[in-house]
Amino acid sequence: MTRKLEKFVDMLPKMSVATPLKKDNHTAYYEVTMEEFTQKLHRDLEETKLWGYNRQFPGPLFDVKQGEPVDVKWINQLPDNHFLPVDHSIFHDGHDAEVRTVTHLHGMETEPDSDGYPEAWFTKDFQHVGPFFKREIYHYPNHQRGATLWYHDHAMGMTRLNVYAGLVGMYILRDKREESLKLPKGEYEIPLILLDRSFHDDGSLLYPNQPDNASENLPNPSIVPFFQGDTLLVNGKVWPYLEVEPRLYRFRLLNASNGRSYQLYLDSGQSFFQIGTDGGLLRKPVKLDRFTLEPAERADLLIDFSNYAGEEIILKNDLGPNPDPEDETFDVMKFKVSLPLSEEGTNNIPKRLSYIPSLKGNRITAHRNLKLTGTTDEYGRPLPLLNGKKWADPVTEKPGLGTTEIWSFINIMGFTHPIHLHLIQFQILDRRPFDLAHYNETGEIKYTGPARPPELNERGYKDTVAAHSGEVTRVIVRFAPYSGQYVWHCHVLEHEDYDMMRPYLIID
Template sequence: MSITLRKFVDRLPKMSTIKPKHKDDKGAYYEVRMTQFMQRLHRDMRPTMLWGYNGQFPGPLFDVKQGEPIQVKWMNDLPSRHILPVDLSLHGLAELPEVRTVTHLHGGVTQASSDGYPDAWFTRGFEKVGPDYEQEIYHYPNNQPAAALWYHDHAMGITRLNMYAGLAGMYIIRDEAEKTLYLPEGKYELPLIVQDRSFKPDGSLDYPRQPDDPEEGWPDPSVVPFFLGDTILVNGKVWPYAEVEPRKYRLRILNASNTRAYALYLDSEDYFYQIGTDGGLMQRTTKAKKIPMEPAERVDLIVDFTGLQGKTITLKNDLGPNADPEDRTNDIMQFRVNQPLAGKDNSNIPRKLIEIPSLKKNKVQTIRDLKLVGTTDELGRPLLLLNNKKWMDEVTEKPRLGDTEIWSFKNLTTFTHPIHIHLVRFQVLDHRPFDLDAFNETGILTFTGPATRPKSNELGWKDTIAVPSATITRVIAHFVPYAGEYVWHCHILEHEDYDMMRPFTIVDPES
């Protein structure tokens, strides 16, 4: 049984920025410990037991400059038993330590040894390490455009649990080009990590041990095919509010939920001015009253509160026409425009932002047809796969270093999957619908409409893309600058853990 909490009674927390321990010729050096702790997530709820980076949820904000490398030593100080139900039937987990962690910088352009490979895990004090573990200290070159990235746990088979327990944080890269645009900055820039959770009456995290109506023979605990919490948190507070001035604000929003997608809008019917996506700024600002977000996607928005002094505006989530009236996740947070203007608002909503070279001008070496499929395992549980392959199957995607490829994702399931490719930023080419029932019956692909251009929130550089059901979504990527072992996967965490994740190898032809 979960609990019902009053909305908009807690102030939006401001993320604390982590400071380096020291600097040397390899860049700034940070140490981050993963620990178990108690944190109050709502005024009327007991403190919740969580896991977090440096003892906080979400983890500390990394705020770094383009081209200035940093080093991070991620340290596991967690207990040996998990606080959530672990399904030991997956990936031979019964033979592994129950608590394992490895951190992935999502959207980061890093060498494979610092990417957070799922089998590069380690336990408390590095006592035990996974088969692909290489080093304690991770190196992040930050040699990429300004963008809001994020870091989170990526341990094989338990990512959904480690992240639900609290292991996630935001990582912002800044560059000189961005400074020339006079965007809202300082206290007028709000990084917002949006997540859903459910809670037991004692304030502890509520996560299902098994799917609804488990069949005889299913393990207990057993992985669930998806998770939707009944409560929304922003920056670690349940339905918070922010007090703002009547001026422009920049919102850096991350969907860090396990499964839940959002359709964001303002109940004032004001526009969002979108200036960026996963990989940084877009070429031009776009206006929209609704912004869809799948898990792991980021949007960079400007909201103009000018002239709205005394108003209360709610950031909402459109649940659709068939929503359950008891579903309270239609609200995200409130903005109370009740602060006096501290000074003249000199920030800008530029029409043109940056130039982005089109990858369509590159010579394409390979086109890959990649299927997203649903089946069942030997126990009859739902099992989602990429190209009908499991994680442990032989690597089949081997782009050459420096090649440009088109990856064509064909979604043969009945729901959307957010697909994430590690290392590379890509550009979305198009979406094209097809007759799914006919394909399942005959194997013949029959299109039901023309290919459509990317949506406004899919422009620019992306690292995670929504692939709707019965649709072929094509992306184009340049596989640089590193060779090595990486992964691509669905970012619905319950799918990623079982078994919608595949390794790929970038091959250096010179080696």
């Protein structure tokens, strides 16, 4: 357990913006290098060894416009050996390279060769490559609507360790509709990447070698079924503070934690407005007092500090009615409304944000019932699965290009899974509870109530959905604009590494 660290002593870092090396025919070309380095994450911690994009944690912020394509060469210059515990027993492709990377731009509509397929990994200087490796330079068309996206490592069997080591960053795609709304911008628009970590006393990252109470027959190191750090970071600083003016701000939140969900609210008791989610702007703002952010989900928020000059406000994480008194993760960061108002800015919240056509009118070509379940492996370790299939099993989901399907996630496990589909943004239809105990006895779905529509702040485009225990969560998906092989998986990183991830194939 990390020793107690004083909260709110470090200022929230601003993320540096990525700059292209060149522009040709409206395409910007970037090179981003993954390297090992050290960074100070708290005033009272020694510098921490990390892996980062361009030697930064989080990586550089991409800030790009719709219709202006981007090419990125992701370069692996990491050491040959990992500094976190690698479990070689879970690799699938016959190669045991310890340091393998491939970057996935989460939420981007791009062709399969640029998607960051888990088996398209590569090692330092591309000396070894995975069976699906096709190209060194990834192309991002940026033709979709504006949204808060993010990029992170996605290498087969290594995602949890590479992301925990620091390979994560944000990617903001802007469009003209967003610009027309006169939302807070510049220094009044602030990305916030939420993470959790644990530390040794010397400041190094702590990640377990084996599960608690591991039996003697387990591999060592062995993957753990789930992990939450005991310390919260925002933009790479432990429990930071941010000085703000008494005016309206825009915050783009990303939950980049391995497995932690957040239930966020302000201790001032004030409401805020959510204006966007994974796939961009909502139809209209949603007034909230608190909300949940599962791993990989994003939330675009407007917070008005106009009436709080001179006050301090803490962004809190609700740990439930009976929290562990030793748990320090009830605080996220502090806002100090201490800056003078530098210029008159509008504090008006737009009444309408964007047009989102419903997919319900499309012809539905398939209904798929997909169970979130699990078993145990030969060592007795938990093995969470999608529809009872392992990664290496033959592809079973093969939608046609341009078709629309309804996918029903039937969660018969005891906790929520954030389910992510690559390539597309879907819409949530509803969630319906069923009797989990009855199912476990009989294998029969017995509904215990009516279907309920998605929460108001989920009624936009999404690429990650919270599929709760004992519920059927239905999403409607149009599979476009590209054909080829992609993946869908749980975004608890320990789950997707082993083995809650499946390929799916869009057939042209």
